[in-house]
Amino acid sequence: MSRRVLVVEEGPEFEQTAARALVSGMDDGSVKIGLSGGRTPLGVFRELAKIPSFDASRVELFWVDERGVPPGHADSNYGAALKSLIEPLKIDKSRVHRMEGELPAEEAARRYDALLALRAPAGLDVAVLGIGEDGHTASLFPGSPALDSPARAAAAVSPKGQPRITMTPAYLNLAPRHLVLVGGAEKAAIAKRALADDPSLPISRVRPRQGSVWVVGRAAASS
Numbered sequence: 119m120s121r122r123v124l125v126v127e128e129g130p131e132f133e134q135t136a137a138r139a140l141v142s143g144m145d146d147g148s149v150k151i152g153l154s155g156g157r158t159p160l161g162v163f164r165e166l167a168k169i170p171s172f173d174a175s176r177v178e179l180f181w182v183d184e185r186g187v188p189p190g191h192a193d194s195n196y197g198a199a200l201k202s203l204i205e206p207l208k209i210d211k212s213r214v215h216r217m218e219g220e221l222p223a224e225e226a227a228r229r230y231d232a233l234l235a236l237r238a239p240a241g242l243d244v245a246v247l248g249i250g251e252d253g254h255t256a257s258l259f260p261g262s263p264a265l266d267s268p269a270r271a272a273a274a275v276s277p278k279g280q281p282r283i284t285m286t287p288a289y290l291n292l293a294p295r296h297l298v299l300v301g302g303a304e305k306a307a308i309a310k311r312a313l314a315d316d317p318s319l320p321i322s323r324v325r326p327r328q329g330s331v332w333v334v335g336r337a338a339a340s341s
């Protein structure tokens with residue numbers, strides 16, 4: 119698996135580079151994209167809308183993880199993408215497949231498993247991932263049993279007692295490529311470990327077939 123690391127200035131350059139990297143791998147057909155939550159992708163989503171070759175009518179959106187909250191909650195990953203990506207680009211609701219964070223997490227994970235079996239049985243075309251300061255990726259936390267759920271595409275987890283739903287590495291790895299976004303000085307220590315392939319970090323278990331592009335902000339790359 120290859121990894122291309124692009125170190126860029128934090129802010130607009132980071133967001134533009136990431137948006138271009140996402141679009142550059144899209145072919146002419148329909149594209150199934152797995153979105154992560156967190157703050158980092160939001161500016162990238164806004165940049166997508168400015169790229170003339172980005173045809174939003176061809177994308178189908180999925181989530182790599184969701185928090186156990188309803189869509190209107192401030193922590194909802196779907197809710198954040200709704201404002202920054204889905205509404206501005208007028209992506210048709212029939213092409214938006216959210217995880218149902220308002221349901222008990224195990225039920226939501228089972229329902230998402232079934233949805234993925236129907237809508238994306240061969241995997242996503244691209245997954246957008248991040249890395250938390252504590253080392254989590256999607257909602258795969260270091261040591262999580264979901265890391266070893268080969269039979270499931272989505273699993274329920276409860277780090278620190280908070281219910282979440284996450285795609286599993288087995289499913290994420292069906293995607294040919296991943297875009298990994300790591301920005302901010304607070305990520306410097308974790309970025310260093312991730313780039314050194316620390317095996318205790320879930321990102322080390324996520325290895326797409328064709329390879330990944332990592333967009334790393336200058337401050338995150340500074341350690």
Ligand code: 6PG
Nearest residue numbers: 154155156157158248249250256
């Ligand atoms: C989540 C995310 C998570 C995220 C990282 C980075 O819902 O928690 O999907 O995996 O990508 O925590 O988040 P930031 O972009 O906010 O640093």
